[in-house]
Amino acid sequence: MDFAFAWETLVSLLAAVPLTLQLAASAILLGTVLALLLALARLSGIRPLDWLARLYIFVFRGTPLLVQIFLIYYGMGQFPAIRHSIVWPLLREPYWCAILALMLNTAAYSAEIIRGGLLSVPHGQIEAARASGMSSFLVFRRITLPLAIRQALPGYGNEMISMVKATSLASIITLMEVTGTAAKIISETYRVIEVFVVAGAVYLLINFVLTRLVGLIEHWLSPHLRQPRPITSLSQGEPA
Amino acid sequence: MTEPGLLDILSFGPGGWGQALALGALMTILIAVAGFLIGGVIGVFGAWAKIAGNRPVRILADGYTTVLRGIPDLLVIYLFYFGGSAAITAIGHWFGAQGFIGFPGFLAGACAVGVTSGAQHTEVFRGAFRAVHQGELEAATACGMPRMLRFRRIVAPLTLRHALPGLGNVWQVVLKESALVSVTGVVELMRQSQIGAGSTGLPFNFYAIAAALYLAISSISSLLLQNAERRFSRGMRRT
Numbered sequence: 001m002d003f004a005f006a007w008e009t010l011v012s013l014l015a016a017v018p019l020t021l022q023l024a025a026s027a028i029l030l031g032t033v034l035a036l037l038l039a040l041a042r043l044s045g046i047r048p049l050d051w052l053a054r055l056y057i058f059v060f061r062g063t064p065l066l067v068q069i070f071l072i073y074y075g076m077g078q079f080p081a082i083r084h085s086i087v088w089p090l091l092r093e094p095y096w097c098a099i100l101a102l103m104l105n106t107a108a109y110s111a112e113i114i115r116g117g118l119l120s121v122p123h124g125q126i127e128a129a130r131a132s133g134m135s136s137f138l139v140f141r142r143i144t145l146p147l148a149i150r151q152a153l154p155g156y157g158n159e160m161i162s163m164v165k166a167t168s169l170a171s172i173i174t175l176m177e178v179t180g181t182a183a184k185i186i187s188e189t190y191r192v193i194e195v196f197v198v199a200g201a202v203y204l205l206i207n208f209v210l211t212r213l214v215g216l217i218e219h220w221l222s223p224h225l226r227q228p229r230p231i232t233s234l235s236q237g238e239p240a
Numbered sequence: 241m242t243e244p245g246l247l248d249i250l251s252f253g254p255g256g257w258g259q260a261l262a263l264g265a266l267m268t269i270l271i272a273v274a275g276f277l278i279g280g281v282i283g284v285f286g287a288w289a290k291i292a293g294n295r296p297v298r299i300l301a302d303g304y305t306t307v308l309r310g311i312p313d314l315l316v317i318y319l320f321y322f323g324g325s326a327a328i329t330a331i332g333h334w335f336g337a338q339g340f341i342g343f344p345g346f347l348a349g350a351c352a353v354g355v356t357s358g359a360q361h362t363e364v365f366r367g368a369f370r371a372v373h374q375g376e377l378e379a380a381t382a383c384g385m386p387r388m389l390r391f392r393r394i395v396a397p398l399t400l401r402h403a404l405p406g407l408g409n410v411w412q413v414v415l416k417e418s419a420l421v422s423v424t425g426v427v428e429l430m431r432q433s434q435i436g437a438g439s440t441g442l443p444f445n446f447y448a449i450a451a452a453l454y455l456a457i458s459s460i461s462s463l464l465l466q467n468a469e470r471r472f473s474r475g476m477r478r479t
Binding site: 058059070075079161167179186 | 459
Protein backbone atom coordinates (compact mmCIF):
# COMPACT_ATOMS: atom_id res chain seq x y z
CA MET A 1 0.00 0.00 0.00
CA ASP A 2 1.26 3.42 -1.00
CA PHE A 3 0.71 5.68 1.99
CA ALA A 4 1.42 8.96 0.23
CA PHE A 5 -1.25 8.11 -2.33
CA ALA A 6 -3.66 6.92 0.38
CA TRP A 7 -3.17 10.20 2.22
CA GLU A 8 -3.87 12.19 -0.94
CA THR A 9 -7.00 10.12 -1.51
CA LEU A 10 -8.11 10.67 2.07
CA VAL A 11 -7.77 14.44 1.65
CA SER A 12 -9.89 14.51 -1.50
CA LEU A 13 -12.48 12.14 -0.01
CA LEU A 14 -12.75 14.19 3.18
CA ALA A 15 -13.56 17.21 1.00
CA ALA A 16 -16.54 15.22 -0.29
CA VAL A 17 -17.83 14.24 3.17
CA PRO A 18 -19.89 17.43 3.69
CA LEU A 19 -21.97 16.64 0.59
CA THR A 20 -22.62 13.07 1.80
CA LEU A 21 -23.63 14.37 5.22
CA GLN A 22 -25.83 17.07 3.70
CA LEU A 23 -27.67 14.56 1.54
CA ALA A 24 -28.13 12.12 4.41
CA ALA A 25 -29.20 14.76 6.94
CA SER A 26 -31.72 16.48 4.67
CA ALA A 27 -33.17 13.17 3.55
CA ILE A 28 -33.50 11.90 7.12
CA LEU A 29 -35.00 15.13 8.48
CA LEU A 30 -37.51 15.61 5.67
CA GLY A 31 -38.20 11.88 5.56
CA THR A 32 -39.01 11.76 9.26
CA VAL A 33 -41.77 14.33 8.84
CA LEU A 34 -43.30 12.40 5.95
CA ALA A 35 -42.84 9.12 7.81
CA LEU A 36 -44.69 10.43 10.85
CA LEU A 37 -47.57 11.55 8.62
CA LEU A 38 -47.62 8.14 6.92
CA ALA A 39 -47.55 6.29 10.23
CA LEU A 40 -50.42 8.44 11.51
CA ALA A 41 -52.35 7.78 8.29
CA ARG A 42 -51.82 4.05 8.77
CA LEU A 43 -53.11 4.24 12.33
CA SER A 44 -55.84 6.80 11.71
CA GLY A 45 -58.54 4.19 11.16
CA ILE A 46 -59.71 6.12 8.08
CA ARG A 47 -59.81 3.51 5.32
CA PRO A 48 -58.73 5.59 2.29
CA LEU A 49 -55.87 7.20 4.23
CA ASP A 50 -54.73 3.83 5.52
CA TRP A 51 -54.78 2.29 2.04
CA LEU A 52 -52.99 5.23 0.49
CA ALA A 53 -50.19 4.97 3.04
CA ARG A 54 -50.02 1.21 2.57
CA LEU A 55 -49.71 1.61 -1.18
CA TYR A 56 -47.00 4.22 -0.79
CA ILE A 57 -45.01 2.03 1.57
CA PHE A 58 -45.47 -1.03 -0.66
CA VAL A 59 -44.26 0.77 -3.77
CA PHE A 60 -41.28 2.51 -2.19
CA ARG A 61 -40.10 -0.52 -0.24
CA GLY A 62 -40.59 -2.89 -3.15
CA THR A 63 -38.54 -1.06 -5.77
CA PRO A 64 -34.80 -0.34 -5.84
CA LEU A 65 -33.75 3.15 -4.77
CA LEU A 66 -31.86 3.49 -8.06
CA VAL A 67 -35.12 3.16 -10.02
CA GLN A 68 -36.70 5.83 -7.83
CA ILE A 69 -33.76 8.17 -8.35
CA PHE A 70 -33.89 7.64 -12.14
CA LEU A 71 -37.65 8.08 -12.25
CA ILE A 72 -37.31 11.44 -10.56
CA TYR A 73 -34.11 12.69 -12.21
CA TYR A 74 -34.64 11.43 -15.77
CA GLY A 75 -38.32 10.49 -15.80
CA MET A 76 -39.84 13.79 -14.71
CA GLY A 77 -38.23 15.72 -17.54
CA GLN A 78 -40.24 13.69 -20.04
CA PHE A 79 -43.37 15.72 -19.36
CA PRO A 80 -43.52 19.22 -20.82
CA ALA A 81 -46.00 20.16 -18.11
CA ILE A 82 -43.32 19.57 -15.49
CA ARG A 83 -40.58 21.16 -17.58
CA HIS A 84 -42.59 24.37 -17.75
CA SER A 85 -43.79 24.29 -14.17
CA ILE A 86 -42.49 26.14 -11.16
CA VAL A 87 -40.73 23.07 -9.67
CA TRP A 88 -38.51 22.51 -12.72
CA PRO A 89 -35.54 24.57 -11.46
CA LEU A 90 -35.42 22.12 -8.51
CA LEU A 91 -36.09 18.90 -10.45
CA ARG A 92 -33.42 19.85 -12.98
CA GLU A 93 -30.72 19.76 -10.31
CA PRO A 94 -29.31 16.32 -9.44
CA TYR A 95 -28.80 17.55 -5.87
CA TRP A 96 -32.49 18.17 -5.22
CA CYS A 97 -33.54 15.05 -7.12
CA ALA A 98 -31.24 12.96 -4.96
CA ILE A 99 -32.59 14.50 -1.75
CA LEU A 100 -36.18 14.05 -2.95
CA ALA A 101 -35.66 10.39 -3.88
CA LEU A 102 -33.76 9.57 -0.68
CA MET A 103 -36.37 11.32 1.40
CA LEU A 104 -39.33 9.58 -0.24
CA ASN A 105 -37.51 6.26 0.12
CA THR A 106 -36.53 6.59 3.76
CA ALA A 107 -40.02 7.83 4.65
CA ALA A 108 -41.50 4.49 3.56
CA TYR A 109 -39.13 2.49 5.75
CA SER A 110 -39.28 4.87 8.71
CA ALA A 111 -43.08 4.98 8.62
CA GLU A 112 -43.21 1.30 9.55
CA ILE A 113 -40.60 1.78 12.29
CA ILE A 114 -42.53 4.72 13.75
CA ARG A 115 -45.80 2.81 13.46
CA GLY A 116 -44.22 -0.04 15.43
CA GLY A 117 -43.12 2.47 18.05
CA LEU A 118 -46.56 4.07 18.28
CA LEU A 119 -48.21 0.66 18.61
CA SER A 120 -45.85 -0.36 21.38
CA VAL A 121 -46.99 2.40 23.75
CA PRO A 122 -48.79 0.62 26.61
CA HIS A 123 -52.49 1.30 26.60
CA GLY A 124 -52.48 1.93 30.34
CA GLN A 125 -50.24 4.95 29.92
CA ILE A 126 -52.63 6.52 27.44
CA GLU A 127 -55.59 5.73 29.67
CA ALA A 128 -53.83 7.30 32.62
CA ALA A 129 -53.17 10.44 30.57
CA ARG A 130 -56.80 10.61 29.49
CA ALA A 131 -57.92 10.09 33.07
CA SER A 132 -55.86 13.10 34.12
CA GLY A 133 -57.89 15.16 31.68
CA MET A 134 -55.40 15.63 28.85
CA SER A 135 -56.83 16.44 25.43
CA SER A 136 -56.04 13.91 22.74
CA PHE A 137 -53.43 16.16 21.12
CA LEU A 138 -51.76 16.70 24.46
CA VAL A 139 -51.77 12.94 25.09
CA PHE A 140 -50.08 12.45 21.74
CA ARG A 141 -47.51 15.17 22.32
CA ARG A 142 -46.65 14.40 25.91
CA ILE A 143 -47.18 10.65 26.25
CA THR A 144 -47.53 8.69 23.02
CA LEU A 145 -44.88 10.37 20.88
CA PRO A 146 -42.06 10.46 23.44
CA LEU A 147 -42.62 6.82 24.39
CA ALA A 148 -42.86 5.83 20.74
CA ILE A 149 -39.63 7.66 19.88
CA ARG A 150 -37.82 5.89 22.69
CA GLN A 151 -39.14 2.54 21.45
CA ALA A 152 -38.44 3.17 17.77
CA LEU A 153 -34.96 4.60 18.21
CA PRO A 154 -32.86 1.43 17.68
CA GLY A 155 -34.69 0.63 14.44
CA TYR A 156 -34.47 4.24 13.43
CA GLY A 157 -30.73 4.23 13.98
CA ASN A 158 -30.40 1.36 11.53
CA GLU A 159 -32.46 3.26 8.98
CA MET A 160 -30.22 6.32 9.40
CA ILE A 161 -27.15 4.17 8.72
CA SER A 162 -28.70 2.72 5.60
CA MET A 163 -29.49 6.28 4.47
CA VAL A 164 -25.85 7.28 4.85
CA LYS A 165 -24.98 4.27 2.71
CA ALA A 166 -27.75 5.08 0.25
CA THR A 167 -26.34 8.55 -0.43
CA SER A 168 -23.67 6.73 -2.46
CA LEU A 169 -26.26 6.23 -5.21
CA ALA A 170 -26.32 9.99 -5.74
CA SER A 171 -22.95 9.53 -7.43
CA ILE A 172 -24.72 7.77 -10.30
CA ILE A 173 -26.54 11.00 -11.12
CA THR A 174 -23.24 12.92 -11.20
CA LEU A 175 -23.05 14.17 -7.61
CA MET A 176 -19.47 14.04 -6.38
CA GLU A 177 -19.97 12.81 -2.84
CA VAL A 178 -17.62 10.29 -1.23
CA THR A 179 -18.41 7.31 -3.48
CA GLY A 180 -18.49 9.47 -6.61
CA THR A 181 -15.10 10.95 -5.77
CA ALA A 182 -13.72 7.50 -4.98
CA ALA A 183 -14.97 6.10 -8.31
CA LYS A 184 -13.39 9.04 -10.11
CA ILE A 185 -10.02 8.48 -8.42
CA ILE A 186 -10.23 4.74 -9.18
CA SER A 187 -10.93 5.31 -12.85
CA GLU A 188 -8.07 7.84 -13.06
CA THR A 189 -5.44 5.81 -11.23
CA TYR A 190 -6.63 2.17 -11.33
CA ARG A 191 -5.51 1.77 -7.72
CA VAL A 192 -8.61 0.08 -6.44
CA ILE A 193 -7.51 -1.34 -3.11
CA GLU A 194 -6.11 1.87 -1.63
CA VAL A 195 -9.09 3.97 -2.65
CA PHE A 196 -11.53 1.32 -1.46
CA VAL A 197 -9.86 1.02 1.94
CA VAL A 198 -9.81 4.80 2.45
CA ALA A 199 -13.39 5.33 1.25
CA GLY A 200 -14.61 2.38 3.34
CA ALA A 201 -12.86 3.84 6.38
CA VAL A 202 -14.56 7.21 5.82
CA TYR A 203 -18.01 5.58 5.70
CA LEU A 204 -17.25 3.38 8.70
CA LEU A 205 -16.19 6.43 10.67
CA ILE A 206 -19.39 8.32 9.77
CA ASN A 207 -21.53 5.34 10.70
CA PHE A 208 -19.58 4.72 13.90
CA VAL A 209 -20.15 8.29 15.05
CA LEU A 210 -23.83 8.02 14.07
CA THR A 211 -24.27 4.77 16.02
CA ARG A 212 -22.65 6.35 19.05
CA LEU A 213 -24.91 9.41 18.80
CA VAL A 214 -28.03 7.25 18.61
CA GLY A 215 -26.74 5.21 21.53
CA LEU A 216 -26.23 8.40 23.54
CA ILE A 217 -29.76 9.60 22.80
CA GLU A 218 -31.09 6.19 23.76
CA HIS A 219 -29.19 6.34 27.03
CA TRP A 220 -30.44 9.84 27.69
CA LEU A 221 -34.06 8.87 26.98
CA SER A 222 -34.15 5.84 29.24
CA PRO A 223 -33.13 6.99 32.71
CA HIS A 224 -35.81 4.73 34.18
CA LEU A 225 -33.94 1.63 33.00
CA ARG A 226 -30.71 2.53 34.79
CA GLN A 227 -29.61 1.90 38.33
CA PRO A 228 -30.02 5.11 40.32
CA ARG A 229 -26.70 6.75 41.10
CA PRO A 230 -25.52 6.02 44.62
CA ILE A 231 -25.97 9.07 46.79
CA THR A 232 -22.57 10.01 48.16
CA SER A 233 -23.02 13.44 49.65
CA LEU A 234 -25.13 12.27 52.58
CA SER A 235 -22.31 10.58 54.42
CA GLN A 236 -21.25 13.78 56.17
CA GLY A 237 -24.13 13.69 58.62
CA GLU A 238 -24.09 12.17 62.09
CA PRO A 239 -24.00 8.41 62.03
CA ALA A 240 -27.26 7.03 63.32
CA MET B 241 -42.75 10.02 -35.54
CA THR B 242 -45.48 9.40 -33.01
CA GLU B 243 -44.49 8.52 -29.51
CA PRO B 244 -44.95 4.84 -28.70
CA GLY B 245 -47.51 4.19 -25.97
CA LEU B 246 -47.03 1.94 -22.98
CA LEU B 247 -48.45 -1.06 -24.83
CA ASP B 248 -46.17 -0.51 -27.82
CA ILE B 249 -43.19 -0.53 -25.51
CA LEU B 250 -44.33 -3.71 -23.80
CA SER B 251 -45.15 -5.56 -27.02
CA PHE B 252 -43.06 -8.59 -27.91
CA GLY B 253 -43.24 -7.84 -31.64
CA PRO B 254 -40.75 -5.87 -33.73
CA GLY B 255 -40.18 -2.39 -32.31
CA GLY B 256 -41.43 -3.54 -28.92
CA TRP B 257 -39.24 -3.84 -25.87
CA GLY B 258 -41.18 -6.69 -24.24
CA GLN B 259 -38.64 -9.38 -24.94
CA ALA B 260 -35.66 -7.25 -23.97
CA LEU B 261 -37.30 -6.24 -20.69
CA ALA B 262 -38.30 -9.82 -19.91
CA LEU B 263 -34.73 -10.98 -20.52
CA GLY B 264 -33.52 -8.11 -18.33
CA ALA B 265 -35.84 -9.21 -15.56
CA LEU B 266 -34.55 -12.77 -15.92
CA MET B 267 -30.98 -11.49 -15.66
CA THR B 268 -31.90 -9.53 -12.53
CA ILE B 269 -33.29 -12.70 -10.97
CA LEU B 270 -30.17 -14.65 -11.98
CA ILE B 271 -27.85 -12.05 -10.42
CA ALA B 272 -29.96 -11.93 -7.29
CA VAL B 273 -30.07 -15.73 -6.96
CA ALA B 274 -26.32 -16.07 -7.55
CA GLY B 275 -25.59 -13.30 -5.04
CA PHE B 276 -28.02 -14.77 -2.52
CA LEU B 277 -26.44 -18.23 -2.77
CA ILE B 278 -22.89 -16.87 -2.43
CA GLY B 279 -24.08 -14.83 0.55
CA GLY B 280 -25.74 -17.92 2.03
CA VAL B 281 -22.50 -19.93 1.91
CA ILE B 282 -20.57 -17.03 3.46
CA GLY B 283 -23.32 -16.65 6.05
CA VAL B 284 -23.15 -20.29 7.14
CA PHE B 285 -19.40 -20.05 7.71
CA GLY B 286 -19.73 -16.61 9.30
CA ALA B 287 -22.37 -17.85 11.73
CA TRP B 288 -20.29 -20.92 12.49
CA ALA B 289 -17.28 -18.70 13.18
CA LYS B 290 -19.30 -16.44 15.45
CA ILE B 291 -20.94 -19.29 17.39
CA ALA B 292 -18.21 -21.88 17.68
CA GLY B 293 -15.01 -20.12 16.65
CA ASN B 294 -12.11 -19.29 18.92
CA ARG B 295 -11.20 -15.71 19.66
CA PRO B 296 -9.31 -14.70 16.48
CA VAL B 297 -11.91 -16.35 14.25
CA ARG B 298 -14.71 -14.58 16.11
CA ILE B 299 -12.96 -11.24 15.83
CA LEU B 300 -12.47 -11.83 12.11
CA ALA B 301 -16.17 -12.64 11.62
CA ASP B 302 -17.24 -9.66 13.73
CA GLY B 303 -14.96 -7.42 11.69
CA TYR B 304 -16.42 -8.75 8.46
CA THR B 305 -20.04 -8.10 9.44
CA THR B 306 -19.28 -4.69 10.95
CA VAL B 307 -17.36 -3.49 7.91
CA LEU B 308 -19.76 -4.84 5.31
CA ARG B 309 -22.78 -3.39 7.07
CA GLY B 310 -21.12 0.00 7.41
CA ILE B 311 -20.03 0.69 3.83
CA PRO B 312 -22.23 1.31 0.78
CA ASP B 313 -22.96 -1.63 -1.52
CA LEU B 314 -22.02 0.47 -4.53
CA LEU B 315 -18.48 0.80 -3.20
CA VAL B 316 -18.21 -2.99 -2.87
CA ILE B 317 -19.44 -3.42 -6.44
CA TYR B 318 -16.79 -0.96 -7.64
CA LEU B 319 -14.18 -2.88 -5.65
CA PHE B 320 -15.06 -6.17 -7.31
CA TYR B 321 -15.52 -4.72 -10.77
CA PHE B 322 -12.44 -2.49 -10.96
CA GLY B 323 -10.41 -4.69 -8.62
CA GLY B 324 -11.26 -7.81 -10.61
CA SER B 325 -10.39 -6.07 -13.85
CA ALA B 326 -7.07 -4.85 -12.44
CA ALA B 327 -6.24 -8.36 -11.20
CA ILE B 328 -7.17 -10.01 -14.49
CA THR B 329 -5.22 -7.42 -16.48
CA ALA B 330 -2.18 -8.07 -14.31
CA ILE B 331 -2.53 -11.84 -14.80
CA GLY B 332 -3.04 -11.25 -18.52
CA HIS B 333 0.21 -9.28 -18.77
CA TRP B 334 1.91 -12.20 -17.08
CA PHE B 335 0.89 -14.34 -20.04
CA GLY B 336 1.82 -11.67 -22.56
CA ALA B 337 -1.64 -10.17 -23.18
CA GLN B 338 -1.85 -6.49 -24.11
CA GLY B 339 -3.99 -3.70 -22.70
CA PHE B 340 -6.95 -3.71 -20.36
CA ILE B 341 -9.04 -6.83 -19.81
CA GLY B 342 -12.48 -6.26 -18.32
CA PHE B 343 -13.72 -8.47 -15.51
CA PRO B 344 -17.09 -10.04 -16.38
CA GLY B 345 -19.73 -7.78 -14.84
CA PHE B 346 -22.03 -10.63 -13.92
CA LEU B 347 -19.36 -12.34 -11.85
CA ALA B 348 -18.26 -9.09 -10.22
CA GLY B 349 -21.87 -8.17 -9.45
CA ALA B 350 -22.80 -11.57 -8.06
CA CYS B 351 -19.67 -11.65 -5.89
CA ALA B 352 -20.24 -8.11 -4.63
CA VAL B 353 -23.91 -8.76 -3.83
CA GLY B 354 -22.90 -12.07 -2.24
CA VAL B 355 -20.25 -10.54 -0.02
CA THR B 356 -22.54 -7.73 1.18
CA SER B 357 -25.50 -10.02 1.78
CA GLY B 358 -23.17 -12.53 3.46
CA ALA B 359 -22.95 -10.17 6.42
CA GLN B 360 -26.73 -10.17 6.75
CA HIS B 361 -26.91 -13.94 6.23
CA THR B 362 -24.40 -14.38 9.04
CA GLU B 363 -26.58 -12.49 11.49
CA VAL B 364 -29.74 -14.28 10.35
CA PHE B 365 -28.21 -17.74 10.76
CA ARG B 366 -26.68 -16.84 14.08
CA GLY B 367 -30.00 -15.61 15.43
CA ALA B 368 -31.79 -18.66 14.04
CA PHE B 369 -29.32 -21.02 15.69
CA ARG B 370 -29.87 -19.20 18.98
CA ALA B 371 -33.60 -19.93 18.61
CA VAL B 372 -33.03 -23.71 18.43
CA HIS B 373 -33.77 -25.21 21.82
CA GLN B 374 -30.74 -26.49 23.67
CA GLY B 375 -32.77 -29.53 24.74
CA GLU B 376 -33.16 -30.73 21.16
CA LEU B 377 -29.41 -30.63 20.64
CA GLU B 378 -28.89 -32.45 23.93
CA ALA B 379 -31.47 -35.06 22.95
CA ALA B 380 -29.64 -35.67 19.68
CA THR B 381 -26.34 -36.09 21.50
CA ALA B 382 -28.02 -38.37 24.02
CA CYS B 383 -29.24 -40.59 21.16
CA GLY B 384 -25.62 -41.05 20.25
CA MET B 385 -25.56 -39.02 17.05
CA PRO B 386 -22.09 -38.06 15.84
CA ARG B 387 -21.47 -34.37 15.20
CA MET B 388 -22.07 -34.44 11.45
CA LEU B 389 -25.27 -36.46 11.72
CA ARG B 390 -26.53 -34.14 14.44
CA PHE B 391 -25.75 -31.15 12.24
CA ARG B 392 -27.44 -32.66 9.18
CA ARG B 393 -30.55 -34.03 10.89
CA ILE B 394 -31.16 -31.61 13.76
CA VAL B 395 -29.19 -28.37 13.65
CA ALA B 396 -29.50 -27.54 9.94
CA PRO B 397 -33.27 -28.17 9.49
CA LEU B 398 -34.23 -26.40 12.73
CA THR B 399 -31.94 -23.45 12.07
CA LEU B 400 -33.21 -23.08 8.52
CA ARG B 401 -36.78 -23.13 9.77
CA HIS B 402 -36.08 -20.30 12.20
CA ALA B 403 -34.03 -18.45 9.59
CA LEU B 404 -36.77 -18.46 6.96
CA PRO B 405 -38.36 -15.06 7.75
CA GLY B 406 -34.95 -13.41 8.04
CA LEU B 407 -33.79 -15.02 4.80
CA GLY B 408 -36.88 -13.60 3.12
CA ASN B 409 -35.84 -10.11 4.18
CA VAL B 410 -32.30 -10.66 2.95
CA TRP B 411 -33.66 -11.87 -0.39
CA GLN B 412 -35.70 -8.69 -0.81
CA VAL B 413 -32.63 -6.58 -0.04
CA VAL B 414 -30.52 -8.61 -2.49
CA LEU B 415 -33.13 -8.24 -5.21
CA LYS B 416 -33.10 -4.46 -4.88
CA GLU B 417 -29.34 -4.37 -4.58
CA SER B 418 -28.99 -6.22 -7.87
CA ALA B 419 -30.13 -3.01 -9.61
CA LEU B 420 -26.76 -1.50 -8.66
CA VAL B 421 -24.97 -4.15 -10.72
CA SER B 422 -26.15 -2.17 -13.76
CA VAL B 423 -23.15 0.14 -13.22
CA THR B 424 -20.88 -2.69 -14.39
CA GLY B 425 -22.70 -2.81 -17.72
CA VAL B 426 -24.51 -6.12 -17.17
CA VAL B 427 -27.77 -5.85 -19.10
CA GLU B 428 -30.24 -6.64 -16.36
CA LEU B 429 -33.59 -4.96 -15.83
CA MET B 430 -32.20 -1.61 -14.73
CA ARG B 431 -29.60 -1.38 -17.50
CA GLN B 432 -32.13 -2.51 -20.11
CA SER B 433 -34.51 0.25 -19.01
CA GLN B 434 -31.68 2.76 -19.29
CA ILE B 435 -31.00 1.55 -22.82
CA GLY B 436 -34.68 1.76 -23.70
CA ALA B 437 -35.04 5.19 -22.12
CA GLY B 438 -32.04 6.41 -24.05
CA SER B 439 -33.14 5.16 -27.44
CA THR B 440 -36.81 6.16 -27.22
CA GLY B 441 -36.55 9.33 -25.18
CA LEU B 442 -39.22 8.07 -22.81
CA PRO B 443 -37.38 7.65 -19.50
CA PHE B 444 -40.47 7.86 -17.32
CA ASN B 445 -42.25 5.01 -19.10
CA PHE B 446 -39.24 2.72 -19.00
CA TYR B 447 -38.34 3.36 -15.36
CA ALA B 448 -41.99 3.01 -14.35
CA ILE B 449 -42.12 -0.35 -16.14
CA ALA B 450 -38.90 -1.38 -14.40
CA ALA B 451 -40.37 -0.35 -11.04
CA ALA B 452 -43.50 -2.38 -11.76
CA LEU B 453 -41.44 -5.43 -12.72
CA TYR B 454 -39.35 -5.15 -9.54
CA LEU B 455 -42.56 -4.87 -7.53
CA ALA B 456 -43.94 -7.95 -9.26
CA ILE B 457 -40.80 -10.00 -8.63
CA SER B 458 -40.65 -9.02 -4.98
CA SER B 459 -44.38 -9.59 -4.42
CA ILE B 460 -44.31 -13.03 -6.02
CA SER B 461 -41.25 -14.06 -4.06
CA SER B 462 -42.74 -12.84 -0.80
CA LEU B 463 -45.90 -14.87 -1.51
CA LEU B 464 -43.77 -17.97 -2.18
CA LEU B 465 -41.92 -17.31 1.06
CA GLN B 466 -45.10 -17.02 3.08
CA ASN B 467 -46.18 -20.38 1.69
CA ALA B 468 -42.85 -21.93 2.52
CA GLU B 469 -43.02 -20.54 6.03
CA ARG B 470 -46.48 -21.99 6.54
CA ARG B 471 -45.37 -25.31 5.14
CA PHE B 472 -42.27 -25.61 7.26
CA SER B 473 -43.92 -24.54 10.49
CA ARG B 474 -46.56 -27.26 10.38
CA GLY B 475 -44.91 -28.99 13.30
CA MET B 476 -44.69 -25.90 15.44
CA ARG B 477 -47.13 -24.81 18.09
CA ARG B 478 -48.44 -21.29 17.87
CA THR B 479 -47.49 -19.40 20.97
